[in-house]
Amino acid sequence: MDKKPFRPIFCVPYKLMRKKEKITIHDIAMEIGVTASTVSRALNNHPRISETTKKMVLDAAKAINYKPNRIAAALRHGKSKLIGIIVPTINRNFFSSIVRGIEEQANALDYKVMISQSYDEYEKEVATIEALLDARVDGIMVSLGKNTHSFEHFNAVLQKGIPLVFFDRTTDELNVNQVTINDYLSAYQATHHLLEQGYRHIAHFTSHMKIRIYQERLRGYKQALLDNGINFDPTLVVESNMQLDGGQKSTRQLLDKNQGFDAIFSASDYAIVGALQELKRINVKIPQEVGLVGFSNEPFTAFTEPTLSTVDQKAVSIGKSAATLFFEMINTDQKNKPTVKKVVDANLIIRASSQRF
Amino acid sequence: MDKKPFRPIFCVPYKLMRKKEKITIHDIAMEIGVTASTVSRALNNHPRISETTKKMVLDAAKAINYKPNRIAAALRHGKSKLIGIIVPTINRNFFSSIVRGIEEQANALDYKVMISQSYDEYEKEVATIEALLDARVDGIMVSLGKNTHSFEHFNAVLQKGIPLVFFDRTTDELNVNQVTINDYLSAYQATHHLLEQGYRHIAHFTSHMKIRIYQERLRGYKQALLDNGINFDPTLVVESNMQLDGGQKSTRQLLDKNQGFDAIFSASDYAIVGALQELKRINVKIPQEVGLVGFSNEPFTAFTEPTLSTVDQKAVSIGKSAATLFFEMINTDQKNKPTVKKVVDANLIIRASSQRF
Numbered sequence: 001m002d003k004k005p006f007r008p009i010f011c012v013p014y015k016l017m018r019k020k021e022k023i024t025i026h027d028i029a030m031e032i033g034v035t036a037s038t039v040s041r042a043l044n045n046h047p048r049i050s051e052t053t054k055k056m057v058l059d060a061a062k063a064i065n066y067k068p069n070r071i072a073a074a075l076r077h078g079k080s081k082l083i084g085i086i087v088p089t090i091n092r093n094f095f096s097s098i099v100r101g102i103e104e105q106a107n108a109l110d111y112k113v114m115i116s117q118s119y120d121e122y123e124k125e126v127a128t129i130e131a132l133l134d135a136r137v138d139g140i141m142v143s144l145g146k147n148t149h150s151f152e153h154f155n156a157v158l159q160k161g162i163p164l165v166f167f168d169r170t171t172d173e174l175n176v177n178q179v180t181i182n183d184y185l186s187a188y189q190a191t192h193h194l195l196e197q198g199y200r201h202i203a204h205f206t207s208h209m210k211i212r213i214y215q216e217r218l219r220g221y222k223q224a225l226l227d228n229g230i231n232f233d234p235t236l237v238v239e240s241n242m243q244l245d246g247g248q249k250s251t252r253q254l255l256d257k258n259q260g261f262d263a264i265f266s267a268s269d270y271a272i273v274g275a276l277q278e279l280k281r282i283n284v285k286i287p288q289e290v291g292l293v294g295f296s297n298e299p300f301t302a303f304t305e306p307t308l309s310t311v312d313q314k315a316v317s318i319g320k321s322a323a324t325l326f327f328e329m330i331n332t333d334q335k336n337k338p339t340v341k342k343v344v345d346a347n348l349i350i351r352a353s354s355q356r357f
Numbered sequence: 358m359d360k361k362p363f364r365p366i367f368c369v370p371y372k373l374m375r376k377k378e379k380i381t382i383h384d385i386a387m388e389i390g391v392t393a394s395t396v397s398r399a400l401n402n403h404p405r406i407s408e409t410t411k412k413m414v415l416d417a418a419k420a421i422n423y424k425p426n427r428i429a430a431a432l433r434h435g436k437s438k439l440i441g442i443i444v445p446t447i448n449r450n451f452f453s454s455i456v457r458g459i460e461e462q463a464n465a466l467d468y469k470v471m472i473s474q475s476y477d478e479y480e481k482e483v484a485t486i487e488a489l490l491d492a493r494v495d496g497i498m499v500s501l502g503k504n505t506h507s508f509e510h511f512n513a514v515l516q517k518g519i520p521l522v523f524f525d526r527t528t529d530e531l532n533v534n535q536v537t538i539n540d541y542l543s544a545y546q547a548t549h550h551l552l553e554q555g556y557r558h559i560a561h562f563t564s565h566m567k568i569r570i571y572q573e574r575l576r577g578y579k580q581a582l583l584d585n586g587i588n589f590d591p592t593l594v595v596e597s598n599m600q601l602d603g604g605q606k607s608t609r610q611l612l613d614k615n616q617g618f619d620a621i622f623s624a625s626d627y628a629i630v631g632a633l634q635e636l637k638r639i640n641v642k643i644p645q646e647v648g649l650v651g652f653s654n655e656p657f658t659a660f661t662e663p664t665l666s667t668v669d670q671k672a673v674s675i676g677k678s679a680a681t682l683f684f685e686m687i688n689t690d691q692k693n694k695p696t697v698k699k700v701v702d703a704n705l706i707i708r709a710s711s712q713r714f
Binding site for chain 1: 437439441446447448450453454456457460464469470471472473474481484485488491492630656657660661662
C-alpha cells in the first residue's frame with residue numbers, strides 16, 4: 001500500500017478570503033519571488049541586500065501600494081516618524097508660527113507632527129509627556145508652561161535617549177538643547193529706538209520674573225537706559241499677566257500714581273494694546289505724547305490705530321532652527337555631547353506708535 | 358537513593374535586579390495577593406469582579422503609582438484614550454477655540470488630545486488620517502481642508518468603527534456625525550442688521566462656492582435682502598481668498614467698477630479688515646458712508662478703528678458639542694444609527710463699524 005506522507009491542511013481564514021485588509025511584506029515577497037525576510041531587510045536598507053534587490057523591492061512596494069504600519073514598525077525599530085510638540089497654547093501667532101516652521105522641515109523628511117497644549121499648567125505638561133512617550137514618538141519639542149516649577153518629567157525622556165528640544169521658554173535647570181530668541185538684544189533695541197525718538201521716561205510692562213524671557217527683556221531695557229545716561233527707575237516697571245486687561249491695569253496704575261512717563265516698552269503685544277486703549281480713552285496722543293512698543297508682532301498690531309511698533313520674533317525661523325537641531329540629534333548618540341543653545345536674532349518693526357520724527 | 362524531582366532554575370534577569378523599570382499589574386497582584394488576571398479584569402471594570410476587589414486593586418494601583426502603558430493597552434483593548442483632531446490651521450482664533458472646547462470635555466474624562474494641521478491640503482489630510490490610525494487613536498475629529506475634493510480617506514476610519522466627527526467645515530458626501538453653526542441664520546441676521554441701519558446697497562465678500570459655509574452665508578444674505586424687498590444684485594458679490602489682501606482686492610474691484618455700495622457683509626474677518634483699510638485710505642467714513650460687518654469675531658476686530666461688527670461663532674460651544682457627540686459615539690455601536698447633525702446658533706456682535714444710529 002502506498003503511504004502518502006502526512007500533509008497538514010492549510011485553511012485560508014474566511015476573513016482573508018473575503019477581503020485583504022492590509023498589504024504586508026509577504027505580498028511583496030510573493031510578487032517578486034523572494035523571502036519576506038529579504039523584503040523586510042531591503043525596506044530597512046540592510047547592508048547585506050544588494051542595491052538591485054532593494055530597488056526591485058521598493059518598486060514592487062510602490063506598485064502594490066504597500067504602507068508599513070507605523071506603530072508596529074515603531075515597536076520593532078523605535079521609529080514612528082512622529083514628533084510631539086508641546087506649546088503653552090496654540091492660540092498665539094508666535095507659537096503657531098513656530099509650529100509651522102518645525103512642520104515645514106519635518107514634512108520634508110516625511111515626519112509627522114502632533115501638537116499638544118499645556119495651557120501653562122504643570123500637570124498637563126507632565127501628562128502630555130507621558131502620553132507622547134506611550135505613543136512612541138521619535139522626539140519631543142517643548143516650550144515650557146509658565147507654571148512648570150519642576151522638570152523631573154523630562155528625565156524620563158532623556159533617560160530613554162529620545163531627542164528633546166526646548167524652544168523659546170526654556171530652563172537652565174536641565175541640560176537640554178534649545179533655541180531661543182535674543183530677548184536681551186531685542187529689548188535693548190526697542191528701548192534704544194524710543195530714546196532716539198526723544199522719549200526719556202520709558203515705562204516697562206513685564207510678567208513673572210522667574211521666567212527667563214522676562215528677565216532678559218528687563219535686562220536689555222535697563223542696559224539701554226544705562227548706555228544712554230538715563231537712571232533706571234524701578235517704579236516704572238509694572239508686572240501683570242501680560243494680557244489685554246493686564247496692560248489696561250498697569251497703565252491705570254502708572255496714571256493713578258502720577259508716575260511721569262512718556263513711553264511704554266511692553267514685553268507683550270496684548271498688554272500694549274491695553275495701554276493704547278486706556279491712553280486713547282483719556283485722549284493722550286500716540287505717539288506725540290506717549291510712545292508705545294510691544295513684543296511679538298501679533299497680527300493685530302498692524303490693525304490698531306495708530307499701528308503698533310513691536311518686536312518680530314521670527315517665529316518661523318525659530319521653528320526651523322529647532323527642527324534642524326532635532327534632526328541633527330535624531331541620528332547621533334547624544335551621550336557626552338555638549339548642550340547646544342541656539343539664539344535667533346529678532347527684528348524691531350517700527351510703526352506709527354513710536355515715530356515722533 | 359532519594360530522587361529529587363527536577364526543578365528548573367529560574368534566573369532573575371540582571372536588568373530587573375538593577376532597577377525596576379516599570380510597575381506592572383504583576384506588582385499590584387503581588388501586593389494584594391490576587392492573580393494578575395484578576396488585577397487586569399478589575400482595572401478594566403470587568404463585571405465578574407466584585408466591587409470590593411475592584412476597590413482593593415484600584416487603591417493598590419494608586420499606592421504603588423501604577424501607570425498603564427497606553428499603547429500596549431491600545432494594542433490589547435483598542436483604547437489609547439487619545440483623540441486626534443485635524444484642523445486646516447491652528448492659527449485662527451476660531452479653530453483654536455474649538456480645540457479648547459473639545460479639550461475641556463476630553464480632559465474631564467481623562468482623554469488626551471493631539472492636534473494636526475492640514476494647511477487646507479488634501480494630501481496632508483490623507484497622510485494625517487493614516488498617522489492617527491497608526492497611532493491607534495480612539496477617535497478622530499476633523500474640520501475639512503478647503504482643497505479636500507475626495508473623501509475616501511475617511512472610509513478607512515469608518516470601516517474600523519473608529520468614531521469620526523466633523524465640525525464646521527463638513528461635507529454631505531459622507532454620512533458622518535457633525536456639528537456646524539447656523540451659517541444661514543448668522544448671515545441673515547448680519548444682513549438684516551445692516552438693512553435696519555438704513556444701508557441699501559450691501560456687497561457680500563465670499564470664497565469658493567463649493568464650500569458649504571460660503572454657500573450658506575450667501576443664501577442667508579440673499580434671503581434677508583428678499584425679505585426686505587431689495588433685489589439681489591450678483592455684481593455686488595465678490596469672491597476672494599478671504600485673507601487681508603483678498604479683502605483689499607475685492608474692495609478695489611467694487612470701487613474701480615464704480616459699483617454703488619454703502620455696506621459690506623464679509624464672510625471673513627480678515628477680508629473685512631482689508632476693506633476697512635482700503636476705504637480709510639480714500640477717506641470713506643465708516644460707518645457713516647459705508648457700514649461693515651465681518652464673520653468670526655477674531656480678537657483684532659475689537660482693536661481696529663472703528664471696531665468691527667462681526668459674527669461670534671461660539672467656537673468653544675462648537676468644540677464642546679462635538680466632544681459630547683464624540684463621547685456618545687465612543688461607547689455605542691454606530692451601525693444602523695442615523696447621522697447626527699448638530700447646529701449651534703451664532704451671535705451677531707454689533708460694534709461701531711455698522712452703527713449709524
